[in-house]
Amino acid sequence: MAADVLVLMSTYCGREYIARQLESIFAQTYDGSIKVLVRDDGSKDDTASLIEQYPQKENRKIHLVRGGNVGPQRSFLQLIELADDAKYYFFADQDDVWDEDKIEIAINKMQPYSHEPVCYCSNYRLSDMDLQVYRESAIGQRPSFTPLRCIFYNQIPGCAMGFNRALMQLLKRLHLGNVMMHDSMTLALAAFCGKVIYDPRPRITHRIHKTNVVGDGHKKIVLRKWIAEKAKLLRNKENYDLSEMAEQFLIVAGAKAPKGYVADMTLLRDYKKSRKNTGRLLRHPDTQGSLKDRTALSIRSKIRFRLF
Numbered sequence: 001m002a003a004d005v006l007v008l009m010s011t012y013c014g015r016e017y018i019a020r021q022l023e024s025i026f027a028q029t030y031d032g033s034i035k036v037l038v039r040d041d042g043s044k045d046d047t048a049s050l051i052e053q054y055p056q057k058e059n060r061k062i063h064l065v066r067g068g069n070v071g072p073q074r075s076f077l078q079l080i081e082l083a084d085d086a087k088y089y090f091f092a093d094q095d096d097v098w099d100e101d102k103i104e105i106a107i108n109k110m111q112p113y114s115h116e117p118v119c120y121c122s123n124y125r126l127s128d129m130d131l132q133v134y135r136e137s138a139i140g141q142r143p144s145f146t147p148l149r150c151i152f153y154n155q156i157p158g159c160a161m162g163f164n165r166a167l168m169q170l171l172k173r174l175h176l177g178n179v180m181m182h183d184s185m186t187l188a189l190a191a192f193c194g195k196v197i198y199d200p201r202p203r204i205t206h207r208i209h210k211t212n213v214v215g216d217g218h219k220k221i222v223l224r225k226w227i228a229e230k231a232k233l234l235r236n237k238e239n240y241d242l243s244e245m246a247e248q249f250l251i252v253a254g255a256k257a258p259k260g261y262v263a264d265m266t267l268l269r270d271y272k273k274s275r276k277n278t279g280r281l282l283r284h285p286d287t288q289g290s291l292k293d294r295t296a297l298s299i300r301s302k303i304r305f306r307l308f
Contacts, residue, residue, distance in 0.1 A: 003061065004032035005103055006086035010075035012041040014094035015050055017207065021096055022051070026060040030103040033059040036092070039079050042069030047094075073240070076158070076182035080171050089168050091158035091183060095207045097131060102203040106162040109197050117167035117194030117253075119187055121156040122203040129209040137202055145196040147249075147257075148264050148286035150188035151180070151242065152299045158183030160204055167194060173252040178240040180308070185245065192261050193253035238308040243269050272306040 007025055011018060025036060040048040051064050065082065067075065076091065083089065088107055092098075106120045126135040143155040161183060167190055179185045190196050246268035254262055264284070271281040281287060281303055289296025302308050 002085045003035035004086060005030065005034045005088050005090065005107075006083055007034060007036045007090045007092050008076065008079040008083060009036055009038045009092040009094060010041055010072055010079060011038055011043060011047050011051070011094045012069070012072075012075075013043045013045045013047060015043075015045045015047045017095035018047055018050055019054065021092065021094055021098075022054050022062070024096075024098040024100070025092065026057065027100050028098070028103045029101045030107065031059075032087075033061075034103070035061045035063060035084075035086070037063050037065070037079060037083060039065045039067050039075050039082070041067060041071070041075045073179050073181055074177075077176065077179065080168070080182070083168065083172075086165065086168075088162055088164055090162045091186075093157075093159040093206070095209070096159050097205045097207070099203045099205075103162070105199070105203065109199065110162065110164050113195050113197075114164060115166065117164070117170055117190055117256075118197060119161060119163040119167060119190035119194070120197045120199065121161045121187065122199035123201055124157070124160045125202045125205045127205050127207050129207060131205060131207060133205060137200075138206065139200075142198055142200065144286070145187070145191045145198070146264070146286050147188045147192040147261050148268065148284065150191050150196075151184055151245075151268070152287055153289060153295060154181070154184035154187055156183065156187055157206065158186070159206060161186065163190065170252050174245075174248045176240075176245055176248060179245060180238075180240055180242065189249060189253065192249055192265065193256040238302070240308060242308050243272055271303065278303065278306065 025034065028034060038051055048064060048066055051062060054062060056062055067078065088110065090103065110118050110120050123137050123139045125133050126138050127133045139155060163186060170189060171186060187196065246265045249265050250269065267277060267281055271277045282300060287299060287303060
């Protein structure tokens with residue numbers, strides 16, 4: 001029998017934190033069934049074994065898939081491909097702790113929109129590796145949820161997201177070998193052709209430690225390192241293609257999207273075809289950002305030199 005809720009989690013060498021995260025998922029006040037689909041991304045420690053040994057309950061199950069090391073982006077793409085049918089889906093990191101009512105609140109907010117693609121996202125706390133909270137709200141003001149803004153400057157990590165079956169059905173129709181990040185793709189698709197629900201209250205504690213893939217501090221500029229990274233990209237480019245993703249969005253959901261968003265996605269699809277298009281994307285309001293922000297500098301540099 002399909003679970004009401006399917007949690008998608010990619011793990012890698014997370015033995016130190018995984019039990020606490022699973023405990024917080026299994027302790028949810030939501031009284032429906034929850035299944036955690038875990039893809040272990042080639043851990044070198046005993047993370048996978050600990051997951052297999054974690055005690056399960058009648059309405060709280062875990063299914064583990066062991067895989068090779070492909071990185072978080074491709075790992076989550078594979079999880080989307082592997083995902084069984086469910087009413088609602090949630091991304092999860094291996095090292096966070098969820099509030100006990102996270103799923104219940106998210107579903108209550110998504111239920112009125114069951115017939116359209118919808119993504120729920122919440123604020124979140126930041127803590128150190130010992131779960132000592134040092135920032136109660138990581139997001140200061142409500143983010144802008146236009147599709148291009150979500151792609152380039154996504155301020156919501158996947159661990160703070162949930163989405164419904166209608167959005168998952170569209171995600172499964174995308175044919176992408178790699179993406180910038182799975183969460184920005186998901187949020188952007190919902191913004192493009194459906195609805196984004198933002199909850200300003202934190203619903204999880206996002207643990208920050210030295211092995212995070214992304215986290216607090218990743219937007220700070222270290223000039224010499226930043227220049228070296230961009231010089232390398234000029235030679236190799238990124239291993240994903242935003243133009244390809246834009247084309248896929250238009251194919252699977254263009255008919256459902258507002259005309260303005262279709263025009264924006266068409267521009268992203270075609271921005272590498274001419275200098276005029278590249279300039280138009282650079283001038284677009286959704287690609288703007290602070291000159292002191294590492295993400296803004298990187299995004300605009302990559303657009304200018306057509307690196308992704």
